[in-house]
Amino acid sequence: MTNLILATDSYKHSHFLQYPPEARAMSAYIEARPNDFADEVLFMGLQPYLMDHLARPITAADIDEAEAICAAHGVPFNREGWQIILDEHRGYLPIEIRALPEGMIVPTGVPMVQVETTDPRLPWLATFIETVLLRAIWYPTTVATLSRQCRLIIRAGLEKTSEDVEGQLPFKLHDFGARGTSSGESAGLGGMAHLVNFMGTDTMEGLIAARRYYGADMAGFSIPAAEHSTMTSWGREREEKAYAQMLDAFDGEGKVVAVVSDSYDLDAALTGIWGGTLREKVLARKGTLVVRPDSGDPVETPVRAVKTLWEAFGGTVNAKGYRVLDPHVRVIQGDGMTPVTIARLIDRLIEEGFAIDNIAFGMGGGLLQQVNRDTLRFAMKANAMRDAEGVWHDVAKAPATDPGKASKAGRQAVIAEACRLVARRVDDVDESNDLLRPVWRNGAMLVRHSFDELRARAA
Template identity: 30%
Template sequence: MATDCYNLSHWYLKENMDYEVSHIYNRSRGMILFGFNEIVIDLLNRQIEEWMIMDAEEHARSVGMKFPSKMWYGLIKDMKGYIPLKVEALPDGSWVPKGTPFAQVTNTEEGYGELVTWWEGVFLHSYFPSGCATEAMYLKRYLMERGTDTNKFHSFGFRGHRSMEDAYWAIKAWNMVMEGTDDFHGLQHTPNSNMSTIPATAHKTIQQFDNEIDAFKHAIDKVSEKGQEAVSLVIDTYDPWNIINNHLTDIIDYAQEREIIPVFRPDSGDIKEQAKAIYEKADLHAKGYPPFCGIIIGEGMDRKKIIEFDNYFKENNIPLQYISYGIGAGFYKHIDRDYLGFAMKTAYSNGKDRMKLTKSNPYKQSIPGYVNIVNDNGVMTVDYTKHGLYEIVYEMDERSSRPKYNRVSWCDIAKRVNLYTDPKVPLQEEIVLSPSVEQKKKEFRKRYL
């Protein structure tokens, strides 16, 4: 039932369902492909049973539709309930230029062509993990351009997610290239990651004390007792300027005596001005030595805002090594299906190559026929060949007793992603079509336009 209602009518709206081929594209922008491998395998590596068909029939009737039961019962008889599809794709972790047919889905047995797009909606859900991996990669590239430690960005994202599924994908993407995180649950999903964090006060810990300064000193003492090295101190529970103007240097001295680095967190008001004042006051107090403190900013941050803040700090001669950022929903809230332009389009059906031509919007045009992606002297190119960069994700046919699939480990995906985090590595902006593919599209334009 993980399909769109209109698929319930396609089996009789088509002339036949013998064989079909479809491609999945990122039509809006280049990306890091992530999550597709896991989503496809978890979805397709199962057996269809009669009770599932009966359940779907009942629900179809409730919306005035007729379920294609014959096809599904045939699948149980012919394939022991396994799904006769072949899914090929670029490897997870790959850089994928805009407009690439990054995945290709075909049916392996005659008469099951409708299955090619039956789970289109689920396949396209990989837009979110791919979007998160892409954003994480760009953040890491910026950090490396910035020239500071790569732990200067910290994930504050857990509480802003719409679901645990989104939280799962976002932290797996983040941990591939980042270290700092507040997302404790990420440890169970990425046990081999280099996650790091520090103790941090919250408004609830400050509010326990009648005196705010006592709360800071207590936090510093306890962190020292635990043998830790730093603590984040949120300063806006009452009046951040009171802390900055009247107590900052005393807190720094108290922490330095105990060899604990205080990381001040301005969290409301004019945060840039507060951060500037914290650094300038700490710098003056240090009397020529490096200021003994750090600053972390986590209020409404995203990549664009971080760059804006960094430019402000550089203009005011504040070394960026003292500035860290906590990034919450700004990491992922802009990522919807349109962000990457995920779409699945038919390339072969009813015995012929097919394409969506869309004269009114060339952005939505697809590529006809069975293809592959090749590396043509360093340029990713679509061509008509069976040999290329596609890898088989899932495959099942009547000659197999069980599906074959290639589950790629998170560690291997992370290694591949990190090849692109170096800002010196060029990222191909758009996919290139081979002369033969361009010729085929030209023939379609001549025929239909």
């Protein structure tokens, strides 16, 4: 999937024949329209698109392949236009992309990206790239926004109950979603997006993506952890020995090990093994045991686990009046976690008098896969056309059947107004105040963000 000419919808190959004859340039923008999921989004994902797609010039072989496929497929092919790009632009698309800084928190309805063509013979290019550009942005932005919502919920719980909010927060939501994604690329982009908000992950493709695209040496961390296959391989009669092996194999100062404990009977494991036969062994360790329930009610089961561990191991009451388990034991709940169930679980722990220090959360496919373009109502729309006289004309849609799909007319600028980002027409603002800054022009990358910058803006 490396031929940029074919990285589009079939019908877009006919669009060069559809624009008015006086068209010399087109402008189009990308936004998340107002939706029921989030009022603001965490923008990211443009830089990987620039590096993986636009930084690779098209070749004569690409043109030949695309021409053959379009002919057989039944759609027109603009051989002349693509030949201009190859011969006169060294294979790079003659476009300019302006964008907000990645990592920025953007209200819905505010453009994040604006594309404008720069060769008057090729005005159709601005919207031709919609398919792959929109896909490159909506997915990581949506995952980052979902992850951020969880972060805000968890932060609120920590602020109410914990004495170490900033120390606890980065590792409170762990990404287990790699196996639930549709591809390795999705795991990389989605896993990377989550790491803007947190530092816990088992999605190794996300680490590679953060390193490759944003220069992060190591963006996330994990710990040794058991799964059902390793625990059940010992057989039910040796469940205690399986747990003891985990304690012995991963002991050490400050080390943490997670053990799934419901392969057979969670309550029996909590009372009879962890809080019974292995209690002294747990307390003698230098590290922390994290007990993981993996079935049952996603709220009440981990609450019961925390209460049972308190009865077995005790702990302290912090300055805010909430109970914190002995540092040798903690709980992680990864099964059935969503923003809604995380919030419910936090509320229940608080009701029971426990600090959120006692628990971490995990998400899998719900974090990286159960999202789509309509989650945040992403769209890319043309907003202006320049004619042969150099005059820009407004372009917009205003469907009577759905006013919510009306698009913005005129080239857009984004400014900070009363501590909030708002969209304005370019002609109505001072250019120096426009936060949509050029990041790509005619094959040249003008801005490169680091992962630390994304995290700082998002925070």
